[in-house]
Amino acid sequence: MPGKLKAKIVAGRHLPVMDRASDLTDAFVEVKFGNTTFKTDVYPKSLNPQWNSEWFKFEVDDEDLQDEPLQITVLDHDTYSANDAIGKVYIDIDPLLSSEAATVISGWFPIYDTIHGIRGEINVLVKVDLFNDLNRFRQSSCGVKFFCTTSIPRCYRAALVHGFVEELVVNEDPEYQWIDRIRTPRASNEARQRLISLMSGELQRKIGLKVLEMGGNAVVGYLQCFDLEGESGLVVRAIGTACTLDKLIPGSEIKESPLAHGCRSSHNSPVHSACSSQRLSHSQNFSVSVPTLVFTEGGSPRICEFPFFTLTCFPPGFLVHIGGVVSARSVKLLDRIHNPDEPETRDAWWEEIRQEIKSHAKALGCHAVVGYSESTTICEEVCILSASGTAAMLNPRFMREGSVCVYSRFDDASPPSCGFCHIPYDEFNMPFPAQLTYCYHCRRQKVPDVLFTTIDLPAEAAVTGKGCLIQARLCRTKKKAQGEVNATAISNLLPFMEYELHTQLMNKLKLRCMNALFGLRIQISVGENMLLGLASATGVYLSALPAPGGIQIAGKTPSDLSYDQHISTMQKRINDTIAMNKELYNIHPPECIEEVVGSPIPDRQRSRLFRSTSESSDELSELDLSHGKKDAFVLEIDDTDAVEDIQSLLTDAPMPAGFYSCNTEVMPGIYNWTSGLQMFTSVRVYRLNNANLTNQGLNKIFTDLCENLLKSLYFKLRSMIPCCLCHLNFTVAVPEEELIQVRRHTPKNTSPILFIFPINILIKLCVFVCFPGSGENEEQLQFSMELCGESTSSNNQPTAKPSVSSVDYGSFADRCSTWLELLRLKAHTIRRGSVKTTSSSERCSPLPEVRSRSLRSTRSLPCGAPVTVVKMTPLSFLPRTRIVKYLGIINMFFIRETTSLREEGGVSGFLHSFIAEVFAMVRAHVAALGGNAVVSYSMKECVFMENPNKNQAQCLINVSGDAVIFVRESDQEAIPPLITCGQTSTTGADGTT
């Protein structure tokens, strides 16, 4: 009996009218955990019921605490007929199980119904009393912290990085059970939501156990995915990096005090106040103490089998050398999972792929893989499993012995700004042909001519100019087929797709005069009769690497004069573009002078990309993805492919002035960030009317779609410039025709192919300012952004127009909200402090009694509390702020369905409101934990299905992130006086509720 869960239902508000006659509702609440259910009294005839219930107590195993969500159902009491459900709230109580995360969950939660969406809000208080359990054979892993963040969390220090952890659970999908034929859509959706919630709880617990076994206390870079395999089942899998984290304690023993955050700043090293603190704060996190090696007895050998790390950002000195990108794909045919308790086949599949990755890394002379991730794409019974990462050599200081077999070739002497670029493999025994030169930085070690990686740019790397987003897009048609034939067709196509994507990336990289790619992510999705490939990465000019050569075009029939002319105009356009890009990205390396252009030597060379496609594990093919030579990249335009390449090269529209974009956490070459930040999600679905398109035609369409989407973003965000779109994350999918229907009872829809594209681009935006003296007070800076067109135009922005000035997307808003946030944050932390004093005596609160009492009184009116502003960002940090506490992982899964699609504004209206609702629920959960932001937020899954003929649509969304409390670095700065008006109006509003 190791835990007692307590829940209290305080009040509801804005409930829907359930009784048409009286225009009111007789609401009551059911609180369920596991198999125990409690009920509140019926609060008659009110849309704002005040239940103020007793504390409902559940005495449960901590195993259940980890697996089960607390389920709160709001119902309308009906004397004569069955009670109508208004909606539900699922609360994941995992954050309460770790002593360092949240201590109480308290706040307003949107009441969610899978058919009607959000229907009012409910105020709930949840607490957990945990009893210490020293049982060695326990099944629970309470206390292991989970982070989605793929770097060491900001207020921790990595004492030890243990290594890769993975787990996978399978179940039958409730949507495909026989019972689904008779139950209501609502019941089916709820069963599915609950099951996935349970499965992810179980998964987390199992991973936690592995971490404990390894001697760690946290999982960083936790990546959880769902595979909706349809008939064959539902797979929830997760990977992560086990670590031992130490909390960074600025003061002495006051770490539990929420007020301690205030005094933290005095302990802060000066790097934090600098505007480029993002890059420097790494060192702050890690330099505090020398990591110690801990030897634990008998760690599971299975876990150590894969020296993989899901981290993309590392402490200085951790990364010694980078080999290059390693990736593996495997095409599988799905079959029904017969025994959910033993998911051996799925495990074996992944095992196979990981082995392959490992061997690729070895071939590159590396002993570890960093920035590792796994993904799947499913089309009917064909499933492609993919894994990719960056082969690297790591510094064994951070490693537990055994997790990585350390190679002897080590030179710790290489300088940090270029060391990671040096080749890890043997120069005379290269795994692939490559052009090596001496490092342009230290001139001592060999470096390759280009470097592709899946990780973030190391903070210490020397970069010339700015970076930019580079995308390669590809579309290939495929014959419709079934089963084995289909799988073979796909696996035959894959190598060519990889090759072409790689060529495109390389060309675009050269066109931008850059020599390295970071954050490379290649996504291949299968449709019934096409394959889509989308590779995104952030291009950078690494100072240590040689300057990239130009691109040379060559024709095969030089006799024709007009043809020659055509070639030379093309060549000129390319050269012009390169020159323009050099200016645009500010790339002026001194080495450029010695660049030799011309003399196309057709020696086929080098590739950074190792891939293999296999239908069965023994068939392992390696592909040589080589092109041209270093100095001049030769494109022969005789064959149509090359024409296509050049087309796609030149059709990429340049970014409007004032915009920057990248898919990594930070934009290389930009350091003056402001705290203005906006996160957005955009979903587009295109329908191809003409199903008989050629490869080129499809490619053109696909490229246009991507470009249009980017253009659209630039337009929408035009008032925020100068700004940078960071962590731009594209996802594409080609839904099956059969899936274009909601629920399986409906007849087949014979509509043409549907392109869901990009299913969710989660793009996060950081506004940064390029004015001189931007290191100053940011309030002023943002003000100048809004008001003075002069300073904007001085920055070569032509868009300082009156029409634009009317669109204030919230720089002022941001100032306002952050100020409010700050106030609320204070209220919050203090409130939480006070609750702590009342509940758990083992944790002493340093708050004086008087204070906590006075603050408890402010807490007494939950109705009046204004809504906490919660920021969301896919980044692992918030620029110019300091994360003071991690409150726990947010991992939520929602289903929304409608049978009145037209009435809800069509598919766009439906999805728009659903995404808005998901955001609202995430924010509410974070606020209830006492947080004011979600970092490393991502929308993992967004599956959309519709049947317009039946007026139906269904959508599934999975989101995750880390709830945190942050404070602004410029905390002490004066609050701008204009904000008070906004504030009073809000409080005025609240007074009347």
Place this chain on the structure above:
Amino acid sequence: MSVELDVFVVNTTIMDEEVYQLWLDGYTVNDAVKVRMEGGVLEGCEASAEVLHSDTMDQYRTFQMCERLLHSPVKLANQLLFQIPPHRQVMLIERYYAFDSVFVREVLGKKLSKGTKKDLDDVSAKTGVTLKSCRRQFDNFKRVFKVVEELKGPLVENIRQHFLLSDKLARDYAAIVFFANNRFETGKKKLHYLTFQDFAFCAGQLISNWTVGALGDYNMVEDMDVDLEKEFLQDLKELKILITDRDLLDQHKSLVCTALRGKTKAFNEMEANFKNLSRGLVNIAAKLTNTKEVRDFFIDLVEKFIEPCRSDKWTAGDMRLYLTHYTNSAHVLDTFKHQVVWDRYMGVIKSCILKMYHD
């Protein structure tokens, strides 16, 4: 190839004020795109009409989703669906509740009923305000009316608190509610020259001087600011003595004339018309006990007083001078005992007439 679905959702809701206005004005998406194109938003951006259309659609959807919340602005502040910064909320509400003066002029004083709503297409055709916008404005009036109808306490304050409007807008709404409740006639041809602001001013005067709430008696009576005080209206009957008693009328006239002599060019006309004008004003007062006559209050003022003066070419200064002396001289009349009622009556009449006396 066609776009099947296209959404863009942000964490902190962003809205373009220009598009919001177009939405409020009842423009369709296509028309709004046209207006925006003509306004030159695309200049300097490498964007196409398609992009603009998609952006407009996104914004329109957001507004539509917000509309439900705007119906009870208090909810907007503590709802969770949209994260909107407070100053944006204020803007959203204020603009949503703003109205076109041409439109309000058409429905002012009319019953806010279904019947009136049915005739909105005529109003729309007449005023050039889109039907959609007319409906929104009409529904706003009706919603405010319904909410404050059941509330106790001062009208303007109630409106401000329940709809979070600015003082100015709350006062305008108070006027609209006041007019709708008392059904003042404003649509007659003779009244066409008066603007909504003229009426709103008069309504303000009436609310703050002639209603139950005007006495400063904050016992929180229902409708205290909406209905004229019955007792006061009864007392007004006593003023009749000013015109029925010949001596008093002559005495009043001579006092006024002595004071005015030499001060205005229109003196002769004033002297000649004194009795007529005085009768007009006092008769209006005496008739106010009858609700039907209350409705004709403004038309009476124009017919019985403003029009004669205008035909005699009084200036605004003349008017002020005349009304001041007309009011004050009554105090000197020793047989006239109803000074308090007189002041309360004339104070409002004077300011109303002065406001209404223009072309």
